[in-house]
Amino acid sequence: MARRVFFSFHFDGDFWRTQQVRNMGSLEGQSLCTANAWEEVKRKGDAAIERWIDDNMHGKSCVITLVGAQTASRPWVIHELSKGWNDGKGVLAIRVDRLLDSKGQSSMAGPNPLTKVTFKDSQRTLADVAPLKTPSGSDSKAVYASIATNIEAWIEEAIRIRKTA
Numbered sequence: 001m002a003r004r005v006f007f008s009f010h011f012d013g014d015f016w017r018t019q020q021v022r023n024m025g026s027l028e029g030q031s032l033c034t035a036n037a038w039e040e041v042k043r044k045g046d047a048a049i050e051r052w053i054d055d056n057m058h059g060k061s062c063v064i065t066l067v068g069a070q071t072a073s074r075p076w077v078i079h080e081l082s083k084g085w086n087d088g089k090g091v092l093a094i095r096v097d098r099l100l101d102s103k104g105q106s107s108m109a110g111p112n113p114l115t116k117v118t119f120k121d122s123q124r125t126l127a128d129v130a131p132l133k134t135p136s137g138s139d140s141k142a143v144y145a146s147i148a149t150n151i152e153a154w155i156e157e158a159i160r161i162r163k164t165a
Helices: 011-022 035-043 046-057 075-086 140-164
Strands: 003-008 027-029 062-067 090-095
Touching: 003 011, 003 075, 003 140, 011 062, 011 140, 035 046, 046 075, 062 075, 062 140, 075 090, 090 140
Parallel strands: 003 027, 003 062, 062 090
Antiparallel strands: none
């Protein structure tokens, strides 16, 4: 049975790459907003965005952050990582910078967004416990194959880590 997951990503930079991962068929994620729908949610303000996140994260077992060049600088991504962990969900980050976008381009590898979530009363960050996976392969097809082959095991690992943390 496919795990139900929540995808966290930088919309402008990585929507196309996220679609590739979502369409691998090995997991069940929230439907992704179109650009128009996301703009509509954003126009309604922060409370509407938080409500959208809450609604779409409900019932999911893992938060998967798809890491591109600018993911770590996105405040809502950091919010989603923190919320997922605090809600007891597995948290996993996967680098997608080498997957091609709609223009056939890869991007630069960005910083690890897991380092942006700190634990209260500690110097530790989510990066100290949650995995950041860098798929193997030297081109987009190989990276895609690596993600497709490993994503289910990576999700199960993230869920196990959260249950024991």
